[in-house]
Amino acid sequence: METELRLESSLWVGNKRYRAVLSGWHFNWTEVDKKNRDKKTISVPVAEVVGVEEGRVEILPRKSVEDTDKDFTVFYVKRSSSGSSYGLLWRLGRIQFSCPSRVLRDQWTKHLRTALKTHSPLRPNRLLVFINPFGGKKKGRKIYHSLVAPLFELAGISSHVIVTERANQARDHLLKKDLKGFDGVVCVGGDGMFSEILHGLIGRTQQEAGLSENDPTVALQPCPLHIGIIPAGSTDCVCYATVGVIDPVTSALHIIIGDSQPLDVCSVHQASALMRYSVSLLGYGFYGDVLAESEKHRWMGPLRYDYSGTMVYLSNRSYAGIVQYLPADPLLSSPRDRTRCLSGCSVCSRTTERLFPHSSVYTSCLSFCAFPGEWVSVEGRFRCVSLTCMSSSCPKSPLGLSPSAHLADGTGDLILVWDTHPLGFLKFLYRHTSTQDQFDLPFVEVHRVKRVPAKSVWNCDGEILSSTEILCRIHGQLVRLYARGIEEGAAVHNCGKENDKCQMGCTLIK
Ligand SMILES: CCCCCCCCCCCCC/C=C/[C@@H](O)[C@H](COP(=O)(O)O)NC(=O)CCCCCCCCCCCCCCC
Numbered sequence: 001m002e003t004e005l006r007l008e009s010s011l012w013v014g015n016k017r018y019r020a021v022l023s024g025w026h027f028n029w030t031e032v033d034k035k036n037r038d039k040k041t042i043s044v045p046v047a048e049v050v051g052v053e054e055g056r057v058e059i060l061p062r063k064s065v066e067d068t069d070k071d072f073t074v075f076y077v078k079r080s081s082s083g084s085s086y087g088l089l090w091r092l093g094r095i096q097f098s099c100p101s102r103v104l105r106d107q108w109t110k111h112l113r114t115a116l117k118t119h120s121p122l123r124p125n126r127l128l129v130f131i132n133p134f135g136g137k138k139k140g141r142k143i144y145h146s147l148v149a150p151l152f153e154l155a156g157i158s159s160h161v162i163v164t165e166r167a168n169q170a171r172d173h174l175l176k177k178d179l180k181g182f183d184g185v186v187c188v189g190g191d192g193m194f195s196e197i198l199h200g201l202i203g204r205t206q207q208e209a210g211l212s213e214n215d216p217t218v219a220l221q222p223c224p225l226h227i228g229i230i231p232a233g234s235t236d237c238v239c240y241a242t243v244g245v246i247d248p249v250t251s252a253l254h255i256i257i258g259d260s261q262p263l264d265v266c267s268v269h270q271a272s273a274l275m276r277y278s279v280s281l282l283g284y285g286f287y288g289d290v291l292a293e294s295e296k297h298r299w300m301g302p303l304r305y306d307y308s309g310t311m312v313y314l315s316n317r318s319y320a321g322i323v324q325y326l327p328a329d330p331l332l333s334s335p336r337d338r339t340r341c342l343s344g345c346s347v348c349s350r351t352t353e354r355l356f357p358h359s360s361v362y363t364s365c366l367s368f369c370a371f372p373g374e375w376v377s378v379e380g381r382f383r384c385v386s387l388t389c390m391s392s393s394c395p396k397s398p399l400g401l402s403p404s405a406h407l408a409d410g411t412g413d414l415i416l417v418w419d420t421h422p423l424g425f426l427k428f429l430y431r432h433t434s435t436q437d438q439f440d441l442p443f444v445e446v447h448r449v450k451r452v453p454a455k456s457v458w459n460c461d462g463e464i465l466s467s468t469e470i471l472c473r474i475h476g477q478l479v480r481l482y483a484r485g486i487e488e489g490a491a492v493h494n495c496g497k498e499n500d501k502c503q504m505g506c507t508l509i510k
């Protein structure tokens with residue numbers, strides 16, 4: 001048993017007296033008035049303390065330390081709701097305490113630092129950072145150096161920064177170079193840059209484990225290094241869907257405190273050879289065409305997707321194809337159950353328990369439901385076929401392609417949109433921008449799946465372009481991000497309890 005760290009004393013903040021308590025998982029301070037009555041308490045989970053410094057420390061506009069021997073400064077995570085997104089913004093909170101003696105000051109700093117180590121064991125010491133200087137609005141370098149680097153420095157994290165000079169440089173570095181001593185890899189860029197990191201890390205891990213990525217039947221080895229994403233791209237869907245907001249400071253703070261969010265990854269094979277890994281959108285038909293079209297208009301920046309989306313929509317194409325899928329166990333969850341995967345999600349926790357039965361903190365052992373399942377086959381003309389391992393929410397679509405998909409449940413959602421009239425398809429697209437259910441349309445189907453092969457003859461305006469046959473397999477929790485899933489401000493829970501008391505993890509969609 002670890003010994004319980006507890007420390008309680010009177011401290012001063014300016015000319016006000018406080019009672020500060022460090023006990024178990026929390027550090028809190030309460031103002032005490034002249035008549036010894038308690039006023040408001042601020043309570044911070046120890047895991048969310050960013051750093052503890054001797055003296056009176058400022059970090060903005062520049063780090064400065066006034067070294068007094070009775071003071072200490074605590075930096076911690078402070079939340080505020082973000083206007084437009086569903087998640088919460090994190091900011092750096094700071095409080096400067098004065099102690100009656102130096103001995104007490106040293107006791108506080110020592111106890112707080114020990115508590116930090118115990119309660120957040122995944123905090124990184126050393127990070128490998130890749131910046132794509134051309135992602136999104138081309139602000140990657142500025143975002144990193146002005147907003148993120150000062151926070152890493154404050155937290156005592158050392159980082160090795162590489163500004164990429166070409167596409168795939170980050171991937172190749174991760175595949176070949178020495179990664180000893182690094183606790184995680186940080187990606188400053190968009191989903192394309194994240195994908196490079198993903199390919200590099202998964203590839204490297206399989207190389208070292210002697211596993212073949214080309215074999216779709218092999219259970220791949222999970223990556224030991226965590227991935228942090230500092231959003232600086234165009235869609236930033238992986239960041240949005242795992243943190244809930246697109247905000248470099250929030251993401252930097254998740255990295256610093258060593259949050260951990262496992263993520264499902266889909267491997268896409270052609271004639272069994274690995275083509276790519278995917279976590280957000282694997283799309284044929286409409287989304288495939290939008291992506292291909294948008295590459296021609298990169299100079300437009302993030303706007304290229306709206307432009308290309310409109311052009312492709314106006315071209316009004318549909319595609320003949322055959323899609324087969326292996327359904328996931330419908331008793332565990334369904335893509336239309338109107339729940340959302342939020343921080344602490346119970347569906348994902350049960351999957352962790354099933355995939356890694358010995359490493360989990362959960363004591364009740366849920367037996368693995370070996371759902372044999374049977375392949376289902378559909379054939380016809382589709383507007384689009386999409387497979388996503390997570391909700392794929394992004395600022396354009398705050399609930400995402402599949403609002404009830406889970407980040408780490410080992411399944412993906414297959415969305416089939418049958419050929420329909422142009423206005424019907426527009427309605428389907430438009431519903432992504434609101435809370436209206438895009439699956440509640442007669443020409444749309446959604447299935448929670450484990451594997452998908454698609455034998456599709458891609459048909460463009462009646463002409464056959466090429467023939468592709470692919471096989472997809474979802475690998476549960478193959479990588480881990482420095483994130484914790486979406487924390488929601490105020491929401492209605494399945495269990496009827498308030499946010500912080502909910503035991504279920506999932507929330508009903510508002
Ligand atoms: C009518 C309004 C329709 C809005 C439809 C919004 C659907 C949005 C779904 C977004 C899913 C995003 C999945 C993430 C994909 C990213 O991995 C990937 C790479 O991101 P990166 O550039 O940051 O590296 N991004 C993408 O593939 C972008 C897909 C974006 C699709 C946008 C489609 C816009 C469609 C506009 C149609 C307008 C029709 C107007 C008719 C008059």
Ligand SMILES: Nc1ncnc2c1ncn2[C@@H]1O[C@H](COP(=O)(O)OP(=O)(O)O)[C@@H](O)[C@H]1O
Nearest residue numbers: 135136164165166167189190191192193233234
């Ligand atoms: N230095 C570079 N020059 C050109 N392309 C790069 C460079 N670094 C990374 N890339 C590539 O740029 C693509 C887009 O990057 P990303 O950061 O996702 O931005 P966006 O979200 O705007 O697409 C990625 O596929 C990545 O491989």
Ligand SMILES: [Ca+2]
Nearest residue numbers: 264389406411
């Ligand atoms: Ca999933």
